[in-house]
Amino acid sequence: MSGMTTLTDVRRRVGGVIFERVAGADGPANRARIHTRPGPRWFPAGSPIQVVHGDASMFVGGLRALLLQSLHPSAMSAVAAHSGYRGDPWGRLARTSTFLAVTTFGAADDAADAVARVRGIHDRVRGKTPAGVPYVAGDPELLAWVHVAEVDSFLRAHDRYGARPLDRAGRDEYVRQTAVVGRALGAAGVPESVAELAERIDGFRPQLAATEAALDTAHFILREPPLGGPLRAPYGLLTAGAVELLPAWARAELRLDGSRSSARARGARASGTVVTHLIRWALAADPPPRADAGAWPVDPPA
Numbered sequence: 001m002s003g004m005t006t007l008t009d010v011r012r013r014v015g016g017v018i019f020e021r022v023a024g025a026d027g028p029a030n031r032a033r034i035h036t037r038p039g040p041r042w043f044p045a046g047s048p049i050q051v052v053h054g055d056a057s058m059f060v061g062g063l064r065a066l067l068l069q070s071l072h073p074s075a076m077s078a079v080a081a082h083s084g085y086r087g088d089p090w091g092r093l094a095r096t097s098t099f100l101a102v103t104t105f106g107a108a109d110d111a112a113d114a115v116a117r118v119r120g121i122h123d124r125v126r127g128k129t130p131a132g133v134p135y136v137a138g139d140p141e142l143l144a145w146v147h148v149a150e151v152d153s154f155l156r157a158h159d160r161y162g163a164r165p166l167d168r169a170g171r172d173e174y175v176r177q178t179a180v181v182g183r184a185l186g187a188a189g190v191p192e193s194v195a196e197l198a199e200r201i202d203g204f205r206p207q208l209a210a211t212e213a214a215l216d217t218a219h220f221i222l223r224e225p226p227l228g229g230p231l232r233a234p235y236g237l238l239t240a241g242a243v244e245l246l247p248a249w250a251r252a253e254l255r256l257d258g259s260r261s262s263a264r265a266r267g268a269r270a271s272g273t274v275v276t277h278l279i280r281w282a283l284a285a286d287p288p289p290r291a292d293a294g295a296w297p298v299d300p301p302a
Contacts (some may be wrong), residue, residue, distance in 0.1 A: 069145070
């Protein structure tokens with residue numbers, strides 16, 4: 001077998017490429033610390049937040065979240081002016097994915113440190129929208145919008161594409177657990193059930209609209225991703241699944257409706273299914289290190 005490329009080799013290679021893109025150059029070291037450092041965690045091992053955030057469906061959910069979040073003019077202005085998403089999209093993705101991993105799986109003090117760093121950044125991000133409306137990234141209501149858009153997107157993607165879909169009680173528990181992180185970041189009125197999540201999103205509807213910056217972001221995400229070669233095709237499957245999961249009003253705002261038909265929707269769902277299965281298969285070749293997580297107590301922030 002010397003010199004031959006096996007299916008296992010291909011699987012590991014594909015998984016390595018995916019992991020490096022998402023987690024960055026420091027990904028392996030960060031992952032080892034997150035999963036093996038002893039100490040209390042914010043959430044019990046195997047709880048709904050860990051089930052959702054550890055699943056390949058997050059790739060679809062993350063793209064949906066970015067598209068949905070862009071519809072808040074203040075949030076979009078802050079991202080366009082301060083995040084560097086065009087100049088360093090992979091760096092931004094790595095920072096976001098590491099934050100999610102640390103707060104979901106990591107030691108409690110590491111999670112608290114990660115939240116403190118993000119809050120410090122938010123306090124320095126301020127400006128005005130093109131319409132002249134002032135914003136501060138640390139505004140509790142603005143943080144609430146970012147939070148609910150993420151939680152709704154991650155949960156809906158998991159409902160559709162997750163390997164272990166949650167039951168009704170598990171879905172409510174997921175929202176309650178994500179509220180721990182939302183409150184720690186300073187978000188106001190974070191929901192604690194699926195029903196409250198839907199109500200909170202509906203409450204934001206009058207504030208939401210696709211600005212030129214939002215349309216530019218959608219074009220960048222969907223049409224100009226910083227990818228080449230063999231990664232473009234699976235990325236297209238991811239974006240098809242993400243767009244299909246958006247509510248109809250959001251697709252219309254972002255001018256993504258087109259001549260939408262039931263056949264096209266079924267095709268997008270099939271695309272999402274194929275690519276999440278592929279990502280799950282590839283990443284399973286090099287799973288996170290295991291530790292005696294059952295012995296670690298839970299110590300959520302006050």
